[in-house]
Amino acid sequence: MAAMLTMGEVAKHNTKEDCWVVLYGKAYDLSKFAKVHPGGAKLITNAAGMDATAAFDPIHPKDIMEKLLKPDIMKGVVDPATITEQYVVKAPAAHKPVQKKKSKSSSEDDEVIEEFKKPPLAAMLNTFDFESVAREVMEPQAWGYYSSGGDDEITLRDNHLAFQRITMRPRILVNVKDIDLRTSFLGAPASLPLYFTATALAKLAHKDGEVGIVRAAAKAGVTYMLPTLSSYTLDEMLEARAPGQLMFAQLYVNPERSRSEIYVKKLEAAGVKALFVTVDAPQLGRREKDMRSKFTQQGSDVQDGDEDEGAVDRSQGAARAISSYIDAGLCWDDVPWLQSITKMKVLLKGVQCGEDAVLAYKAGLKGCVLSNHGGRQLDTSRPGIEILPEVMEALREAGAKMADFEVFVDGGIRRGADIFKAVALGASGVGVGRPVLYALASYGDKGIVRMVHMLQDELQMVMRLSGTPTIASITDKHVLTTNLADHIVCLPTDNLSNRTYESLQPAARL
Amino acid sequence: MAAMLTMGEVAKHNTKEDCWVVLYGKAYDLSKFAKVHPGGAKLITNAAGMDATAAFDPIHPKDIMEKLLKPDIMKGVVDPATITEQYVVKAPAAHKPVQKKKSKSSSEDDEVIEEFKKPPLAAMLNTFDFESVAREVMEPQAWGYYSSGGDDEITLRDNHLAFQRITMRPRILVNVKDIDLRTSFLGAPASLPLYFTATALAKLAHKDGEVGIVRAAAKAGVTYMLPTLSSYTLDEMLEARAPGQLMFAQLYVNPERSRSEIYVKKLEAAGVKALFVTVDAPQLGRREKDMRSKFTQQGSDVQDGDEDEGAVDRSQGAARAISSYIDAGLCWDDVPWLQSITKMKVLLKGVQCGEDAVLAYKAGLKGCVLSNHGGRQLDTSRPGIEILPEVMEALREAGAKMADFEVFVDGGIRRGADIFKAVALGASGVGVGRPVLYALASYGDKGIVRMVHMLQDELQMVMRLSGTPTIASITDKHVLTTNLADHIVCLPTDNLSNRTYESLQPAARL
Amino acid sequence: MAAMLTMGEVAKHNTKEDCWVVLYGKAYDLSKFAKVHPGGAKLITNAAGMDATAAFDPIHPKDIMEKLLKPDIMKGVVDPATITEQYVVKAPAAHKPVQKKKSKSSSEDDEVIEEFKKPPLAAMLNTFDFESVAREVMEPQAWGYYSSGGDDEITLRDNHLAFQRITMRPRILVNVKDIDLRTSFLGAPASLPLYFTATALAKLAHKDGEVGIVRAAAKAGVTYMLPTLSSYTLDEMLEARAPGQLMFAQLYVNPERSRSEIYVKKLEAAGVKALFVTVDAPQLGRREKDMRSKFTQQGSDVQDGDEDEGAVDRSQGAARAISSYIDAGLCWDDVPWLQSITKMKVLLKGVQCGEDAVLAYKAGLKGCVLSNHGGRQLDTSRPGIEILPEVMEALREAGAKMADFEVFVDGGIRRGADIFKAVALGASGVGVGRPVLYALASYGDKGIVRMVHMLQDELQMVMRLSGTPTIASITDKHVLTTNLADHIVCLPTDNLSNRTYESLQPAARL
């Protein structure tokens, strides 16, 4: 049915206002979509009238156009013979895991260009090590996309810090010869109370992308929650599974419900155990580090002409962009529909208070993830771990049983002790996102496996030192949460007083 | 009636003690006023016996002498023919928005002189961006005047930090397809719960001064509170209005009440909707950054002779200065007089506790602004947002209804989330001051419009992510104020212990 | 009665073990005292067998030997004719108020030797300015002595910070045209609720020493508490008084009570109004900055021989040193004796809890100073201002009336607002110590006068902005003390997490 076009015809649509782009042999009118492209408009408008497949392929899944955009923007199939070199956008330089680059460290004194030498995998001692390596080996734009958070990035960082607001209360003289980290949740056994949460566009980290994560999940004995916004297609991810490997899946509900139905049914058919519906992103958050990095690299779209109007467009752009593939109108009334289209367990991802957890329970859902979307959405919202006691209390009062309604936490988990703390406060398990991506970026799937082994090693030690030989033996008596809900902002310092104070110096400085 | 003078006669009064200055053809005896000139005495005494109109005009409104000072200091009209070049003080160099200057950044390592290249307007992602640009493009003295706060500037900074002491409590699965930011207060519709608060001497930021703000207010759909201490005359500001544009106005009550009456009636006649009487500045605060900057540039007045006496004069100077145009005797007994001279809604600007809000309500006033004057008056006083819960509770107990008595907050608002938090705690709207000036300084009225659009964009996102599609749907259940009233001062660090500790290093540093 | 000696005879006692020194024509055996000399042993043993008057005179009062030490160490009068040049220790170089020295600022980048140019007095905007100048113009050893505190200097700094833990609660629309700062305490009128507290050895700051402070006190209208450990004699200080100038006096009770009796009677005869008995220093605190500075400059006494034993001596030295002129045995039983030897009002300086204030009240004393000796004694003890509410509450419960028992606070007062806060919480007045010394060091008595005028200026502003026109109108409703008693220590930072975080940058940094 699609029209057959020549590349010459496509090439006429080569302006910002009239912008056609060829991908995998099909021409798309992206004039409108460009403005809301998460990667920035320039990447698209620079390819107006061209074939951008080579640049598109390393990051996007092949089926993303079909999955996210309306059919009518597909303008026709392009005669391959007409796609000569002059019409082809060159792919970006290959991913360079080890390269000469400016050190991005925060320390003042080493702004020199130096060769970064990637340490061996065995040098990785904790999750932060992967992050420090990933920052060096990733493309700046990819790093900007992963590492950024909403607005002032206070919640982004607070997610991790919140775990330090919980202190340990270990018991002694318990036989801890044998420690058993195994557990199971949502019907899936787990080698520890951990799953890999859904994160978008894993190819930005490593060419293996989500396929690498699927493989690592199998080896590490944890379940992976497949993302809707993957850089590999669903089929590719499913094919990568080891025999019998269980999966979860995440879902952004599409404004066109039928698309979501098709997607969900495909997941169910593939044996996915549970469906996590993201409810904290009716609109994407403002990630300024990411915005700044795009602005710097692609330049402004509004250099010329009326800057004012440019401003207006941009301020309303984000919302429109999202409405094209995430349904901002999704509400409690839609839950029965969700339940009607699948027999998978359905959970909500992004619950942030006790009332909503109780509503989810009463609506017959099977659980929820306390999450603020990795600090990428609403800044100064609370870390999931901080919300956990409020939610467990509300559920208890509502009569919910852990067997019927499972609660998870994600955001800021970097240590085995963090997993312990979440379990102690009632979580069935925790999700990790960025650490998976950073391990993948640094060392591929082997990196992820080692990262999990380190968390296991740490958790095993914490359990042994806490006198809790099994997951079931971990209770809220093993932690203290006195300051968990405190958000302390220090009074600004008195610079005049500070400047006149001379610090004491140790003798070695004589 | 005024005497006709020659410039030769004026020129005889050319000492600090006997200091006449010609402005717009009239000679003024500024011997006494010089000591209390907010801009410093030197600027005046350096012009003793001269015509200073060219230097005066870029900053001051033409009518300021009449508005603020006693008539008897006007000594006569000067024959224009006698004002020859030798008697004319040269105007300061023109405002240079982009210039070579020493970087003022806080980072140690870049004390090099470098050309500052102003980023395009489209690069502005938040209100802080305007501030960072304004610091580079403004004259140091103007920057010193705007950016400074009282004493140790603790309240100045705390105003912003207080918002971070409030955490968000978003709700999910609410239909947030359509978000409506519109509201209205004091009878004026607003495109979001925001107004531009009165700030003095906008010409210091940009040649368009208050006129530029009036224009931006119209375009952005927010109301501007006209300042008493403007650099354009009231008439010039009113003329700049768009058709039907509503205004508020701020009032410093003059010790000569008749002057205030005339001014207020003029405002009312011009259709101004509400009058905000400033009650937190019976004396101007000590802004040391500003004082230091003036001292450095103009030198000391007391280099010679008895420094002691100089000290005494100075210590009492500020109070006398103010009493010349702000009535330090204004008290609750004067409220009926205020109400008698106008039919505009009268509000108090600068309320800082529940009792005073209740007194204002009982006195029949229409509302108040919880404000500490942008941290420029009494240091270590509380941020407006922190006072809000105390005031709302006191008003509730006194039986006040929001319809009768509206409460506003200013100070430290920099994010859409800040507006949300103020509304959640009961404010009808918030005022922004410095962000307007910095946007104006950086990009003129276009800058202000973009700044508002960014706040709208942020607020829209916050409302969508909080599950509150309308202003009315925002409640105090959507925020947590556990630590709002905490003013935490950290114990001094133990330097000896710190110095001997070696921090952990990530693997990429190997 | 005293033996007549020749210098040749004195010169035989020229070793550390047998150390005679000539001062003002008399020979003293300082072999034992050297070990406990607050200025370090080396200064004395280096002068063994010599006349050290020229070096001694610039710092010590002439009568200190008689006042503090036992008579039997005076070995005889030396024939002046025999004191030839070879026997005379040269005085240290004259005090150099402006000199080339290494900048001591905390900033990393300016470790260059540069000429320090003292700013004019008029450039002093606050008490910190004097401190910053004093650091540059004082001899390092003198600076070390004044600026140091006990142990880790936590209380030293906390004294100042504690005032920031109190927030202001200003009232509006009070007639504040006229502000009256005057008050009176202990029968002495004061131009503001302030006195100069006793501090030792003011000649270290400036050649005018205590005499300069006496003069400044008269000019500034505040009362000076004469120190026992002055560098001028009591007579010299009393002679410097202006006609009718009132004084307080501080007292270290001597183990030989008769010495204290003589001293107290002399004070009373001179018309001193009140006697403050120091009770927080039965032993001098360890001030490591001072110890380090002495060690560096004078070298160790124990370089040779058995270091161990040296260590033992030293560890017990300080206690013995003090017991030679401060009675560590002073206790409540001695209060009646104190009251019996004078009709002056007797107060305790150094009370640190409610119980002791009540005991003082019940013992018939007239008041107390809540003080930790400027942070120089017991580290991690509470600031005076923090203790104030506890003490006022305890006194109220004990039925004490402010007229009978007056409470003062010292330590950390640097701003007019600090005075306001102390008065609001019940203090009759506050004492300032270091600011007086720093102002003296920087600009002599004129500096002190200006410093007081600045505090007056600040206090006047704070009272005007708080709606409290008189000292009596200031109440505890005008401040908030929510966090006053909080000693918050932040959890150690997570360096691995911090190192991998990249901060957001403002646009001007693009």
Next chain:
Amino acid sequence: MAAMLTMGEVAKHNTKEDCWVVLYGKAYDLSKFAKVHPGGAKLITNAAGMDATAAFDPIHPKDIMEKLLKPDIMKGVVDPATITEQYVVKAPAAHKPVQKKKSKSSSEDDEVIEEFKKPPLAAMLNTFDFESVAREVMEPQAWGYYSSGGDDEITLRDNHLAFQRITMRPRILVNVKDIDLRTSFLGAPASLPLYFTATALAKLAHKDGEVGIVRAAAKAGVTYMLPTLSSYTLDEMLEARAPGQLMFAQLYVNPERSRSEIYVKKLEAAGVKALFVTVDAPQLGRREKDMRSKFTQQGSDVQDGDEDEGAVDRSQGAARAISSYIDAGLCWDDVPWLQSITKMKVLLKGVQCGEDAVLAYKAGLKGCVLSNHGGRQLDTSRPGIEILPEVMEALREAGAKMADFEVFVDGGIRRGADIFKAVALGASGVGVGRPVLYALASYGDKGIVRMVHMLQDELQMVMRLSGTPTIASITDKHVLTTNLADHIVCLPTDNLSNRTYESLQPAARL
């Protein structure tokens, strides 16, 4: 019975998989043990097939092989005549107390290589001084081993900071002429409420190792708790005792109980007064600074081949390692056995909550040490001093009397005031560990003696200034613990706001 081997035969076992090493004339098969060697596998595998006695001797006690490992790894006695030079591993370079090395200070600006000049012992003013010197004079690996803590080292540092969360509440006018620091606990008199706690491998600090500590303990009048993991043999340590010198001893219970029985009986026979059974280390903590330092110096074991598997091995290695000489199965049921094998007082070292203290009391044990193993085991667990009030309260409720059950605290004690605070809250005494090692490393046993004298000096001052002339007079009224249990984590800073703020500058900077 042991086989007689030639070195040639041993030399055949020279691979990682088949690794024999000769020590003191005996050949051991260390193939398995290498993987769990606390000092890292490389140190052992590099010596495969060699005689490593010279390298082994400087750190390990001669009897460690017998004490910790199974007999069957001893493969035979080696004919000394066959151990020619080619088979001998060279000893590491001699310990160099003063050497040219890279400054490790945290300050940015002095990354230059400079000669470190050790200050004289008399320059040591506090415990931190020893630490600062030790860092310079110790081998990096030894420093890494001592100074490191578990995971993020939050508890490591919090141990010290916790004491600053306690404020002093001194009393005045108490006769404090004579201060008596003496006390006694567990039947042993002490010159102050302090003992030297057990720490492993003191030879890493100084060649005198534990023998030096024994000697210093005698001179300083404190009791030393002999460590199980010493670098001298038990006999060597016991021989070093002064006549009548009392000792405590620490015990890691061996999985082979008979070994522990032999060891305990030997201690008892030697007159050791009390046995502290370590219960907080069923597995050694992860000390990343130490791990990193070993990795850097010895390289990775898993450079070649499958890194994944290497990762797995390592993650389970630590646990297995420990189980070889610490019984992870030790539990409350084993307490009667412990009590049956000795008449010494038995205490638990490493109790961390009230319940376990009560269990210990009810089990008939004689006391416990509240300890987190110097922050080396479970990170984010509470400092001992913080746990103390909870434990004392629980014991009081359980009816325990101090005479029957004594409570001690270790971790973070660096000041005399810290000892005072522990005693005030109910501790019989405190243990110091690292300060002893650092003093030993810096100046040998003389250093330790001086360190104790300094603590005595400080404690004496604190007692005098607190109005508590004897240990028994110190009560919980003399301290305040309001914030002791607060673990405050500051909200992340708002960098955009900070970057645009310009700090006030003092006048001396003009």
